[in-house]
Amino acid sequence: MKVFLGMSGGVDSAVSAHLLKEQGHEVVGVYMKNWSKNLPGMKCPWAEDLADAKRVAVKLGIDFRVFDFEQEYKQKVVDYMLAEYQKGNTPNPDIMCNQEIKFKLFAETAFEQGAEAIATGHYAKTDGKNLLMARDDNKDQTYFLYRISADIIPRTIFPVGDMIKPDVKALAEKLGYSVARKAESMGVCFVGEANMRDFLAEFVETQPGEIRELETNEKLGVHDGAIFYTLGQRHGLNLKAGLPYYVVKKDMAQNIVYVSRNLNSLSLWTDKIQLKDIIIRGDNDGQNLQARIRHRAPLVAASLNRETGELTFAEQQKSLTPGQSVVLYRDNICLGGGIIA
């Protein structure tokens, strides 16, 4: 089969290329150039990543192409992300990237160029119809993939989905891939969580504002822009010592960040949330589900009201942040999920 494999320059897609070739597929390695701009304190490694990916392709003697999606990535992922932050939400750009770029634009372009299937180095599996959790619990990436369309799943291969990460690395080492020991790339291209603040500061104009205690409405300090704060956040508030304060609420219109010392604050804990932009693959009554509220978080029993989009957890959950996703599973099937409203 002619398979177009997204190659990021990392170890997972490198090993995927090897596996696909070994399975007898005609593999075309593709580097998606989504971002190339350096920002203060952030060097975009796209050229090195591209070279690393190509190096593996050459070693395997497979075709290699570059798809330039910079414009689309900016529009569909970065602009979405910035708009969400401006609304006070904490979006997950990787989920959007998978939905709009890797499993849509990349797939469409690949099929136009003669692909019969696409593949990526994600830790996930399919049974030809459903998206399934990876064998490696620790690496399972279905949280980031939950929004991919049902149509693409039968035409998608996840070659490392049945492997555990240490074995992937060991195989890369054995094959002599220089990327075997490369540090993991995560987050929006090179941004990652640690740099999100700098990234936002580059693109969004911000104003300093007040930090207030939720219970007393007392002004405790100043922040440099409510956009930078996430519900449940404890660090980086620069408030007087003592018990830690948590961000419990943001008023974007007034540019006020509310904090609390009370870990049991109702604003932090809840067992019901409203989801929006829900995607559920296949018929499902919404009952007896398991939910994951962030990547690698333990699964919790939950049920979804398919009419209203309200999700009820079996036990209370902390820091459910608007903009983040809740992903829904039944057994090992990733059914879909929604975005916290």
Next chain:
Amino acid sequence: MIYLDHAAATPLSDKALKAMTPYFSDKFFNPSAAYLPAVETRRDYEDAKDRIAHVIGAKGVDLVMTSGATESINLAFSVLAPNAEVLISAVEHASVFENAKRAANYKEIAVDANGRVKLEDLRAKLTPNTQFISICLVSSELGTIQPISDISRIIAEERERRAFAGEKTPLYFHCDASQGLGLLEVKVNRLGVDLLTLNAAKVYGPKGIGALYVGHNVKINPLTVGGGQEMGLRSGTENVAATIAFATAIEEAEKHISFERKRLINLKNRFVKELKDLPNIKFLGNPKFQLQSFLPICLPGLDAERLIFALEDRGVYLSTGAACAASKGIKSRTLSAIGLSDEEIAGSLRISMGKLNDEESIIEAARHIREVVAAEINRLAK
């Protein structure tokens, strides 16, 4: 390892390494300090500058030591007055090109199919307002040796014309001799240049040290100010160790210049013989005007970067065009300037030989290249 990228970097010569080592330990002193051991270090430094300058027929005081060719080039461009008109060749290093772009008005002098500056185009573009001309001694992608003396003759004629006409516009000639030093005779008077950029890293000296020769008629403007070192033209504590190593390396290269040239010509001929039957291969440039160490080739229809990775896997290291441009995916200006098509540019490799090569390694490298090219052609045929 078979290293075929001497135009990108050369290994530090043993002698140079040995010569520089004491200046990291016993002779670590700041050459500006007053006590005798520091003064001795200062003398060694100035002596090293004299030794470097001697190779190009100049004196130590005519040199401003820099961090390398890029800084030297930037310093050379510091002579430009606002609104200056600048001429550069179409095959310059990015540093010359980027500096020229900052000028109010710059033009590129066309080159022929071998990458040599067309003198008639220089004559056509040289106007009474031209203030600065920058042309490399050797193109870093093709190894083409430029007719520097012929160019400086044209420049001298224009200067004479201006003098007779009572025109006050100055005209400076800068030559970037990063490539070619150690294999060509580089004498400032014979070349007729006002400014000359030198770089240690391509003549078996260390990285991070270069020099700008500044003729007595030229007034450059320092880019770094401070303690007034280098006669106020480049402040900052002198890089004594690297300067000593530069001097040692360049003297060593100079001593063996004709031997090395002959050796490299033989290697190149052998290399050509080993590669000439590759399908559609083109040898770029004219050997008559090409540095002996260079063998740029073109394999239209193939992706040079794939070849580089395949060869890297076999321990053979070489580049596409200029190393700086390749990783950024920028199309080579030089190869466009000599009229290569996009397909030809994509299939171009730069082999540059040097001390690390002998005949055996060349035969071995050629075999690897043939095999890798055959595999690639085979893959594409499927």
